[in-house]
Amino acid sequence: MEEEREVSFLAMNKENSGIYHDGKELRRFRAYLRWVYVDQSNLCKAGISWSVFFTLAYVVPILSHFLLDCSTTCDADHRRPYHVPVQISLSVFATLSFISLSKWDRKYGFSKFLFLDKVSDESLKIQRGYAIQMKRTMKLILLWGLPCFICQCVYKIWWYISGASQIPYYGEVYVSGIILCTLELCSWFYRTSIFFLVCVLFRLIGYLQIQRLDEFAPVFQRETEVGTILLEHLRIRRNLRVISHRFRAFILSSLLLVTASQLIFLLMVIKPHADVDILKGGELGLVSITLVSGLYILLRSATKITHKAQSLTGLASKWHICATINSFDNIDGETPTALIASAQAMAADISWGSSEDESGDEEDELNNTKMMPIQTRTISFHKRQALVTYMENNRAGITVYGFMLDRTWLHSIFGIQLALCLWLLNKTVGI
Numbered sequence: 001m002e003e004e005r006e007v008s009f010l011a012m013n014k015e016n017s018g019i020y021h022d023g024k025e026l027r028r029f030r031a032y033l034r035w036v037y038v039d040q041s042n043l044c045k046a047g048i049s050w051s052v053f054f055t056l057a058y059v060v061p062i063l064s065h066f067l068l069d070c071s072t073t074c075d076a077d078h079r080r081p082y083h084v085p086v087q088i089s090l091s092v093f094a095t096l097s098f099i100s101l102s103k104w105d106r107k108y109g110f111s112k113f114l115f116l117d118k119v120s121d122e123s124l125k126i127q128r129g130y131a132i133q134m135k136r137t138m139k140l141i142l143l144w145g146l147p148c149f150i151c152q153c154v155y156k157i158w159w160y161i162s163g164a165s166q167i168p169y170y171g172e173v174y175v176s177g178i179i180l181c182t183l184e185l186c187s188w189f190y191r192t193s194i195f196f197l198v199c200v201l202f203r204l205i206g207y208l209q210i211q212r213l214d215e216f217a218p219v220f221q222r223e224t225e226v227g228t229i230l231l232e233h234l235r236i237r238r239n240l241r242v243i244s245h246r247f248r249a250f251i252l253s254s255l256l257l258v259t260a261s262q263l264i265f266l267l268m269v270i271k272p273h274a275d276v277d278i279l280k281g282g283e284l285g286l287v288s289i290t291l292v293s294g295l296y297i298l299l300r301s302a303t304k305i306t307h308k309a310q311s312l313t314g315l316a317s318k319w320h321i322c323a324t325i326n327s328f329d330n331i332d333g334e335t336p337t338a339l340i341a342s343a344q345a346m347a348a349d350i351s352w353g354s355s356e357d358e359s360g361d362e363e364d365e366l367n368n369t370k371m372m373p374i375q376t377r378t379i380s381f382h383k384r385q386a387l388v389t390y391m392e393n394n395r396a397g398i399t400v401y402g403f404m405l406d407r408t409w410l411h412s413i414f415g416i417q418l419a420l421c422l423w424l425l426n427k428t429v430g431i
Helices: 019-037 043-067 083-107 124-162 173-221 226-270 278-330 337-349 381-393 407-428
Strands: none
Touching: 019 124, 019 173, 043 083, 043 173, 083 173, 083 226, 083 278, 124 173, 124 278, 173 226, 173 278, 226 278, 226 381, 226 407, 278 381, 278 407
């Protein structure tokens, strides 16, 4: 196990220090990981990491529930009937994320987990694109998490200020309120950030695979042996299987827990005589939006990888058809001249879709690859047919315990989650 651990999850890989603009993006990303995840490179730092986790994920919510219990002294607007399910949901997802990060840290290390040890073998275009995406990853966490955190800040500040005379305090009232409010907000931000961190790490790794697929697609434009294409496709399938194996437990657990949380929240707000309004149940809607957003990042990233990988099968079929049609040129006196000209035009210029089609944005780059009929004499029909048959029977993509995460999964699963979330928001905040 120790031999597999090349570099700590938060340690700089010196071999990659020259990549990503002299390592600036990598250093920034490492600093962010240390801030939100805390360094676990040695026993002492691991102890600090776990202590921070237990304090913010469990100690602070428990103390908040008991020390700020004002069910008998507060008015109706300041009571917190849904405080317990909100805190349990956030702590459960923070636990799932933290344990997953600790497992990946211990088993793979930072460099191996993010494929940084392999990026140096890729083209300069892939290296630069991965560096840019790594830089955008930190912004993505803020983009998804900051609006929810701002709403939580507004609610907590209002709750403490307007209920200062009703909420229990310890020592001086304003100092007690500031300390307790700050601890609650730090706990909220830590638990949501660590959940979004795992989601965007999956998105980051998936982006690298999408770049590799885009670079692999032009191989059908060059005079390449079938064996070379097959080996590269096997490497792509292996990488996708590795990613699926590492994230499958987290994806499935997140899907089940988000669905369970949504259903529990709904049962609580639709039961007879439930006292629900935006002041009491607003946190339920806020947590629901946070969890569904993280799940959406996971599922959309998985389906984008799967769709891009499976597009290679169609691209190979298109390449095979173009080369086969062009083979009519080798038959003298048996094919009409008009048919030969038509076949050559199709082989050289056929493409899927056009600029006016309303299809996916970045996914058109692979599908619109034009085929050049140069493989007709160098690659036999049987070799091309065998390659296409293999790719059709061995479709690559992200799988979770045997289930391929494609667009059908995304539309159905996220449609259910979105419906539950909107129903909950309608019951709690009147949207």
